[in-house]
Amino acid sequence: MKPIYQRPKSLKQVVTHYCPGCTHGIAHRLLAEVIDELGIQGKTIGVASVGCSVFAYNYIDVDFQQAAHGRAPAVATGIKRVLPDRIVFTYQGDGDLASIGAAEIVHAAARGENITVIFINNAIYGMTGGQMAPTSLLGQKTTTSPAGRDARAQGYPLRVSELIATIEGARYVARFSLHNPQNIQRAKQGIKKAFSNQIEGKGFSMVELLSTCSTNWGLSPQNALKWLEENMLPVYPLGEFKGKEGE
Amino acid sequence: MPRVTVFYGLYGSGKSEVAINYAMALLGRGCGVTVVDLDVVTPYFRVRDASESLRKKGIRVLAPADKMQYADLPVLPETVRRVMKTGEGQVVVDVGGDPTGAKVLGGLRDAVPDGSEVFFVVNFRRPFSRTPEEARRSLELVSQSAGIQPTGIVANTHLGYLTEVSHVKDGFRLALELGRKTGLPVRMCAVPSWLRESEAEIFAFTGETPVLWIQRFLLPPWEPPWEDAAW
């Protein structure tokens, strides 16, 4: 029989620490698939950030550096400037990228740094136990917005892709969602494009992936996907904001 | 002799010490002298750091007001424009180093009277002016940035406490070469004052070009002789 789908080679043969149904696992798998398909495993260097994905290097079998909270784009810049012919990516959550690391991501994009950024947006802090993120939705209850996020007190959700897309140095900026197989397939194509851009030396690419955090959202994995679809998609519209084919 | 003399160049070329000693020489001829400190790029070893001893000697120093003296800001002395346009006596202007420092002069171009002397100070023992060609490029950048063409070159090649006559001689020769490349005259040769004992040897190669003996004013605290009253 012909294989239709197999575990990607760049994904280590280990059980992840992620909660059941956590879409980090999907994002990791897509990354590994893309690395395999582009044949770049031996020349790829990942930068893990601080957040639930702090141990990404335990799962994706490439060289890795672990960055301080928010600083992954700076670390990736350092690597890429030393090794311009290698493929460098960061894998960052919303607390890491959109809050503490807001300056680093903006300036890496502004420099047109030839790296690929995978941005996991699950509207909450997962690692530290469900605190409010810059991407938390209005009304969303978190451990630090127990009454629900109130715009007057806590401001508005940050649409990072739209923001980064305004920066001239950014070559490809797109938002996908991991809530069903069709969207997962699209996300993979986006990730592949972001890596291909880097291989071709085109500059900064960022792929935002709407993700779930069933544990901190207090929902079953299945209901978390539904919550994402119903609540996050209206606030975070999907699409390629910059670098569509022919653009 | 024009009323206003401007010194510019790369930083570390010795502009400030040259400007101070030039002012001292003017003072020696009986002129009233004001030194204008336009250096907004260097934080240490500026004319203003010697202002007390200069004032004691009778030289006016125009620098940012006391409060702003140590500010890390591009602050100019308040009355600089008036002093340059209509000030009494001789005005010696020390511009900050590099194209960056020279930009300040660009902003004051209207205040530099026609016929003023504008000297490019060069030390061929400094980075980015090791050869006449390098120095020519630096001169271009500085004068473009200042928006004022130089009228002459001041040869100021030295190696600090290691300076020997041969360094001065070599530097003077390179300055002449820079002069040929740029069509500018070498107007002064600055020489550390402790080489005076070799003045015959020095005059032999400087010929018609006046020698400016340099006594250092901007020194780190361990350098002046123990007896110096400045402490």
Place this chain on the structure above:
Amino acid sequence: MSEPVLMKGNEAIAEAAIRAGCRFFFGYPITPQNEIPEYMSKRLPEVGGVFLQAESEVSSINMVYGAAGAGGRVLISSSSPGISLMQEGISYLAGSELPCVIVNMSRGGPGLGGIQPSQADYFQATKGGGHGDYRLIVYGPATIQEACNLMMKAFDVADKYRNPVMVLGDGMIGQMMEPVVFPDTSEVRLPEKPWATTGNEGRKSNLISSIILDPEELDAHNWRLQEKYNRIRENEVMYEVAHGDDSEWFLVAYGTVARICRKVMEQARKNGVKVGLIRPITLWPFPDKAFKDVVHKAKGFLCVEMSTGQMVEDVRLAVNGKAPVYFYGRTGGAVPNPKSVEKRLYEMISGKTPVVSDYWEKRGGGAAE
């Protein structure tokens, strides 16, 4: 040996780095060290290197982390407030055992402070300014030639121990000019770095990280680091003692203050007073030995700093109560002048100046002229 050149300390440090094979510089502007990035921005492209001005000190030190982890020979420079911002990154570099050279041309603090020379970052540099149990190797050059030589050494030592090395200048050293001769470095060969993240082609994946959640493992990691620091203590201490043989009184100072003290020492000896000078060159590891060698016959040590008294604590630890330790300091950019150091020296000798502990109690650490 090349021809001497007249250089500002900052330029000389930058050129020395390039000659030591440094090809990567990350930084952010701050006075009084701007000549370093400016020089690097001109010179690095000439030698195929990379100069990058980051958006902040925070970002720049993390670029250093990435570049060092990728096997590059990396330099970063800043001045006091900027170095404060880098502390997190420095802790990560130390924890992940990455080599790099950090220059601090320090200025007066605390807070925004001023831009004039200072030695008030001694604690930050030598005691670990960031979190965790780590050490930097810290050099305190006193001349521009020495700054050059130490810069070159710093890169090798950093690679040898896989540890960040700091060159702690005191502002003055960056801004003054002196003739410099650069040693011949045409033979500089960079060491292999098999641990670097360069892509896992043909080998197992490499990881640069400082996260160790298991307490037993983290404990072991820390003690292993300590073993490394002990090796550094054994092998890398540098200091200079002037007139150690016949002196009873010692001035203690590092950096440019040591040059002021040397002048005072020379003057005192002209007057027949047997004064020596101890000048730590490595501030960490601190040269305890220099004190142990003379403490049995010493009547007193006068530590002079451009701070309210930081290195003096290490002097007291090294002297270990066997002789009185005195202190004289100026801060905020005021530089101790030779005459006031001399005055304090004679006060010490005549028993008129209080030893350090009394001094702090009575004078609040101040140092009025």
Place this chain on the structure above:
Amino acid sequence: MEKKVIFHEEYCKSCELCVNVCPKKIIRIKDDLNRQGYHPAFVRDEDQELCISCALCARMCPDAVIEVYK
């Protein structure tokens, strides 16, 4: 019998996302526990031929548990 869909049960965390995307509704949850202590997902041998090899389950699985053949 050659299987169209293979579950590497040791990776499974019983999130059931595969169960919901299967158009043929043939993915079930075992009563047994795997090494991690989860009830792993599986397809009964007798249901293998119902599988249309669409691989939606594999695409949805966060733990790369599933291999699909045609």
